[in-house]
Amino acid sequence: MKAAPDKLLLAVDLAGTFVFGLEGAVAGVRGNLDALGLMVVAFATALGGGLVRDLLIGSVPPNAIRDVRYGLCAFAGAAVVFFLHPFVQQVPEPLLVLIDAAGLSLFAIAGARKALDYNIPPFSAVLMGGITGVGGGTIRDLFLAQVPAVLRTDIYAVAALLGAALMVIGVRLKLSPAAMALVGGLACFTLRMVSYHLHWNLPRLANN
Amino acid sequence: MKAAPDKLLLAVDLAGTFVFGLEGAVAGVRGNLDALGLMVVAFATALGGGLVRDLLIGSVPPNAIRDVRYGLCAFAGAAVVFFLHPFVQQVPEPLLVLIDAAGLSLFAIAGARKALDYNIPPFSAVLMGGITGVGGGTIRDLFLAQVPAVLRTDIYAVAALLGAALMVIGVRLKLSPAAMALVGGLACFTLRMVSYHLHWNLPRLANN
Amino acid sequence: MKAAPDKLLLAVDLAGTFVFGLEGAVAGVRGNLDALGLMVVAFATALGGGLVRDLLIGSVPPNAIRDVRYGLCAFAGAAVVFFLHPFVQQVPEPLLVLIDAAGLSLFAIAGARKALDYNIPPFSAVLMGGITGVGGGTIRDLFLAQVPAVLRTDIYAVAALLGAALMVIGVRLKLSPAAMALVGGLACFTLRMVSYHLHWNLPRLANN
Numbered sequence: 048m049k050a051a052p053d054k055l056l057l058a059v060d061l062a063g064t065f066v067f068g069l070e071g072a073v074a075g076v077r078g079n080l081d082a083l084g085l086m087v088v089a090f091a092t093a094l095g096g097g098l099v100r101d102l103l104i105g106s107v108p109p110n111a112i113r114d115v116r117y118g119l120c121a122f123a124g125a126a127v128v129f130f131l132h133p134f135v136q137q138v139p140e141p142l143l144v145l146i147d148a149a150g151l152s153l154f155a156i157a158g159a160r161k162a163l164d165y166n167i168p169p170f171s172a173v174l175m176g177g178i179t180g181v182g183g184g185t186i187r188d189l190f191l192a193q194v195p196a197v198l199r200t201d202i203y204a205v206a207a208l209l210g211a212a213l214m215v216i217g218v219r220l221k222l223s224p225a226a227m228a229l230v231g232g233l234a235c236f237t238l239r240m241v242s243y244h245l246h247w248n249l250p251r252l253a254n255n
Numbered sequence: 256m257k258a259a260p261d262k263l264l265l266a267v268d269l270a271g272t273f274v275f276g277l278e279g280a281v282a283g284v285r286g287n288l289d290a291l292g293l294m295v296v297a298f299a300t301a302l303g304g305g306l307v308r309d310l311l312i313g314s315v316p317p318n319a320i321r322d323v324r325y326g327l328c329a330f331a332g333a334a335v336v337f338f339l340h341p342f343v344q345q346v347p348e349p350l351l352v353l354i355d356a357a358g359l360s361l362f363a364i365a366g367a368r369k370a371l372d373y374n375i376p377p378f379s380a381v382l383m384g385g386i387t388g389v390g391g392g393t394i395r396d397l398f399l400a401q402v403p404a405v406l407r408t409d410i411y412a413v414a415a416l417l418g419a420a421l422m423v424i425g426v427r428l429k430l431s432p433a434a435m436a437l438v439g440g441l442a443c444f445t446l447r448m449v450s451y452h453l454h455w456n457l458p459r460l461a462n463n
Numbered sequence: 464m465k466a467a468p469d470k471l472l473l474a475v476d477l478a479g480t481f482v483f484g485l486e487g488a489v490a491g492v493r494g495n496l497d498a499l500g501l502m503v504v505a506f507a508t509a510l511g512g513g514l515v516r517d518l519l520i521g522s523v524p525p526n527a528i529r530d531v532r533y534g535l536c537a538f539a540g541a542a543v544v545f546f547l548h549p550f551v552q553q554v555p556e557p558l559l560v561l562i563d564a565a566g567l568s569l570f571a572i573a574g575a576r577k578a579l580d581y582n583i584p585p586f587s588a589v590l591m592g593g594i595t596g597v598g599g600g601t602i603r604d605l606f607l608a609q610v611p612a613v614l615r616t617d618i619y620a621v622a623a624l625l626g627a628a629l630m631v632i633g634v635r636l637k638l639s640p641a642a643m644a645l646v647g648g649l650a651c652f653t654l655r656m657v658s659y660h661l662h663w664n665l666p667r668l669a670n671n
Contacts, residue, residue, distance in 0.1 A: 075406075076459075076460050078402060078406075079407065079459065080402075080406045080407055080459065081406070081407055081408070081456065081457035081458065081459040082457045082458050082459060083405075083406070083412050083413055083457050084405075084406030084407055084457075084459075087405075087406055087412075088406070098311070102310060102311075102518060102523075103514070103518075103523070103524055103525060103528050104523075104524055104528070105523040105524050107310075107311070107312075107313040107315075107523075108311055108312055108313050108373070108375060108379075109311060112311050112312070112375060112376075112379045112382075112383075113375075113376065113379070114376075115376050115378040115379055118378065118379065118382065119378075128460075129460065132460050165524070167524060167528060167529075168528075168529065168530075168531050170531040170534065170535075171524075171528045171529070171531055171534065174528075174534065175528075189397060189605060189606075189608075190397075190402065190403060190406065191402055192397075192400055192401055192402045192608055193608055194494060194496075194606065194607055194608045195606060197499075197500075197503075198491075198494075198496045198497070198499070198500030198503055198504070198606065199495060199496055199497055199500055200497070204499050204503075205499055248497060249497035249498045249499050249500075250497065250498050251492075251495065251496065251497040251498060251500075252492050252544075252545065252548050283614075284667075284668050286610060286614075287615065287667065288610075288614045288615055288667065289614070289615055289616070289664060289665035289666065289667040290665045290666050290667060291613075291614070291620050291621055291665055292613075292614030292615055292667075295613075295614055295620075296614070306519070310518060310519075315518075315519070315520075315521040315523075316519055316520055316521050316581070316583060316587075317519060320519050320520070320583060320584075320587045320590075320591075321583075321584065321587070322584075323584050323586040323587055326586065326587065326590065327586075336668075337668065340668050397605060398605075398610065398611060398614065399610055400605075400608055400609055400610045
């Protein structure tokens with residue numbers, strides 16, 4: 048028997064997959080992909096980060112292959128974009144960014160936690176949290192033959208790494224995992240939202 | 256002792272690897288790659304889809320690494336392009352498309368079948384068939400810094416998914432695997448050839 | 464207890480990781496990446512080849528995830544580029560090429576050796592040596608949305624394959640692994656340096 052919190056977590060995880068899938072498909076429309084292309088980038092955006100994490104930590108077959116509900120949620124995101132595109136276009140960007148930040152937080156925390164469960168060293172577990180959060184968007188950008196946005200702009204991956212780091216530190220200090228998931232997730236979400244609204248960017252060197 | 260049908264299957268599989276390798280090398284020539292680059296894209300085109308499938312279903316080391324005959328066939332395709340390029344250029348496109356469609360059908364069916372053998376859920380097994388069929392060409396396009404053609408044009412991946420789906424449905428219904436391989440393969444091949452000659456494309460949204 | 468040679472090997476391996484990380488970050492600056500992007504491409508350049516090799520031969524989690532010293536060395540390379548960029552720019556190119564050739568030799572030999580340890584067939588073990596040597600740079604180029612340089616120019620991957628092949632042949636002939644590592648590494652290093660200074664390239668077909 049699964050406890051209620053587990054069911055809540057699964058529901059949130061599937062919702063995040065749906066939202067990331069939707070975002071991936073929106074990028075696919077801009078990249079002039081056909082209906083199947085939308086499905087592929089939706090799947091890759093929503094599940095690519097977790098796929099790479101699972102391959103790296105040795106959880107094979109990856110969750111996204113083993114549990115078909117994840118793929119279906121990603122495809123549902125693509126279907127919404129395909130059939131309801133005029134409506135999707137009217138969603139205000141700040142709302143999309145907010146939902147995306149929630150998904151990012153969730154994925155980063157869950158990714159770091161899973162890596163620790165597989166006995167990955169703490170430092171690498173933080174990286175796994177970051178990959179879970181931003182890996183899918185990176186693969187999406189590669190499919191669209193673009194330099195991944197996460198490498199160039201915004202405080203995005205840093206927020207994921209911050210959340211994952213707090214989670215990992217908490218587990219190492221034997222604090223309550225649930226509490227640290229909340230703290231880490233909120234930290235990731237807050238940093239992402241603040242940096243978005245204040246247009247924070249990471250420093251870079253002049254390219255000369 | 257291996258039965259004669261197994262030997263036939265292996266021969267067909269190696270022939271498909273050769274043809275896909277040849278196609279990959281032709282794309283490499285257009286991408287202005289050197290001799291080694293041709294070998295790399297031939298290998299990636301012919302064996303990349305199966306490699307990714309094997310990593311995802313947990314068949315490690317992947318078949319393409321374990322059995323060196325596959326790599327040799329892919330490299331042979333590259334060598335033919337390199338040393339006999341004027342001749343390769345004279346092969347009429349419809350013939351290449353026909354041979355390619357045969358390879359696609361074979362890879363999709365074999366990929367779905369192998370996924371089922373590794374206890375992958377049916378829905379994911381269909382995806383694995385699709386990845387086996389089109390994953391190599393996708394990697395080839397990424398190497399050439401292009402948006403993968405399969406995401407944008409033609410009924411190609413859909414044909415692979417159709418063939419894989421028929422295979423998976425047949426196995427679930429406990430029909431003869433050999434018969435379903437034939438039915439699925441023929442469906443994939445037919446859909447691909449018909450859509451090629453009638454210039455069918457998947458629908459897409461206007462990019463505005 | 465680890466013997467002194469092992470410690471030497473580890474030190475050389477970590478030094479190679481640092482240098483490849485530094486080179487990756489330099490490419491990242493040219494690609495206009497931010498500070499985090501530099502860290503990502505440094506990690507990918509230094510450790511991506513070994514990561515792919517480990518996934519393919521079934522050594523999971525990959526060494527770069529299991530042993531955090533590797534990631535730290537790659538990030539140190541990125542940090543040096545970020546904080547000491549004017550100094551890094553003054554390093555003469557021939558020196559960088561020399562250090563790079565040493566790292567390439569080391570990675571190719573170590574990659575082939577590890578593949579043999581995992582019972583990969585000799586032919587594939589040579590390919591694994593090549594992937595270990597040039598895979599990271601290939602991933603770096605993909606992140607920067609460029610056709611991987613290794614597919615187009617220079618005697619680079621061929622040097623890695625030569626070194627790996629000598630290593631594998633030596634092990635098959637039951638020669639001393641240490642001696643063959645030296646022979647293979649020197650051959651790789653020499654071919655790379657000579658071809659660099661004499662501007663050797665692989666042949667290619669006219670693209671018409």
